[in-house]
Amino acid sequence: MAIKITDLETPCVLIDLDRVEANLKRAQAEADRLGLNLRPHIKTHKLPRFAKRQVELGAAGITVQKLGEAEVMADAGLTDIFLPYNILGAHKLGRLKALNNRVTLAVTADSPDTVAGYAAAFATGNPLTVLIECDTGMGRCGVQTPAQALALARQIRLAPGLRFGGLMTYPLAGARDKAEAWLAEAKAMLAQDGIDCPVISSGGTPDMWKGHSGSAVTEYRPGTYIYFDRFEVKVGAGNWDDCALTVLATVVSRPTATRAVIDAGTKTLTSDMLGLEGHGRIVGYETAVVKSLSEEHGVIELGAPSDSPRIGETIRIIPNHACVVSNLFDEVHLISGEALVETVPVAARGKVQ
């Protein structure tokens, strides 16, 4: 007998397999149409099975954010991994070297120090592919100017154990034009120096569908598009019916006619606001506001006095940010419609190092 969603212990995470499949196929088709390599970021799902499915459907490989995530994915059989991060220190460089012997690997650097570390660690053995991270407006990591990118590319090319892989950026949402101009200028400076730039990699689900014609970008790294979430719907990247990850919670208290309290707080939904009001959208109670969270409680304000939802009722919440929810659960439930298909461990959860 099939287990129904409503029979599951709460709080828990439900992943709608049909929506996942549709989201993956739609993005791959769009990437194909645009002539872009798709290299999905697995931080959103942290599940080897979905990484494999992304590759089966046509992805060039996967993106991870941590060495520990890369190791989990390599163990699961993924063979082409991009780790866009500065990897520092003897121990992590040792792990990187071991990983580079197992899979097709690329990393990033944004400073001479980081490149020097790679050059020393990879002086012998299989060469390491290094892309240059470019700060095209995000204000996080990255070289600040195309001239700095050129200098770093030269340093990489001088190191016998390193291969220059291209340019990588995480653009500021809504500032794509600036990013495009930055990357085009860097590419031209590299070309003038006789340096080929095989890959220009960009990312971010919010701008996934926007204007790639004439772009220097060759590869795209969306993450959240597999599940979407309340933020992605707000910025127009997807619709409510695309949202594949929901948190199932139980109403544990109805202190007043307009207040309901659920067993999902920041330990389930996190405190990520992403500029939104409230902490999620409640399916079937769309006018209700998830007003505040503490660690194990969520306080819902109903638009008007109501007996519903009742104590013991289960509700489904589309979170503000799906990626961070995946990181809080040891396992998630894969569903189809209202039925449980399988419960799986979140293999790359909590890989902070």
Added chain:
Amino acid sequence: MAIKITDLETPCVLIDLDRVEANLKRAQAEADRLGLNLRPHIKTHKLPRFAKRQVELGAAGITVQKLGEAEVMADAGLTDIFLPYNILGAHKLGRLKALNNRVTLAVTADSPDTVAGYAAAFATGNPLTVLIECDTGMGRCGVQTPAQALALARQIRLAPGLRFGGLMTYPLAGARDKAEAWLAEAKAMLAQDGIDCPVISSGGTPDMWKGHSGSAVTEYRPGTYIYFDRFEVKVGAGNWDDCALTVLATVVSRPTATRAVIDAGTKTLTSDMLGLEGHGRIVGYETAVVKSLSEEHGVIELGAPSDSPRIGETIRIIPNHACVVSNLFDEVHLISGEALVETVPVAARGKVQ
């Protein structure tokens, strides 16, 4: 040879054992002086060894927020556990019944529905102690009036399998007078009805040291006092030198003379702001601001252009909120001074159910 903190992989969590011991002893001494039972909330540390130490030093028992946390602590040998939560549904009530046969247990209720669930589940076997959760100003769970508390106490006393354990509240910080008046009124109404109120339980580290004289409260449930954090220092509950939990992070990028990027983001520090500016205090760089976090990056703005901190340098951060950091790490490092003492699993981490 002793391992030094600076040899540890980052990001990671360091727990200063000497500070923990001092914090626990100071709180126990203060509770003794005030004639209050101390019942520490283990959500902050999630470590059986610290729960045991709290009891060794004189705590009446421990507080947990989830059945899963209670089960971990019972497995570890803790014998007196308070679970101030509405437990609903056949499966969870079954777990509660099993737990009630192993340890001295108490739970809460704030509605007739929840009490009815307990009454049915505990109709046979060992009786369950139930306290009534009171909303004295927090606006979360809890009965709304002393009259509702009285009605619920009567319902509990009519159920053969239940024992009325008293009143419980999590007061709104800074509104202690209102909470005290609420509880005193409820206690008087119960007394008028001939109902003894053995325990009146309150909580919250911020108000831990404030004015208990003449209070109706018999038991206190502080959590964060074991570690303190940036929020607790801001509200005056502790000093920087009391802060026992720090996140060790590595500077991975210095994109500009005033910007440093570390390998600790929301997957390490969470997005909890608690009304503060910035995401933590950097030990040794107190004028620097942890300006923004993404999942795996923290962006630090230095007060003035500087070469320090350099790429590869490790820094220690006192987080805004210690409890939520404990929940993100599979293990933490116990330290004394600058030396590693032991690395231990966070046994009650991720127990969402």
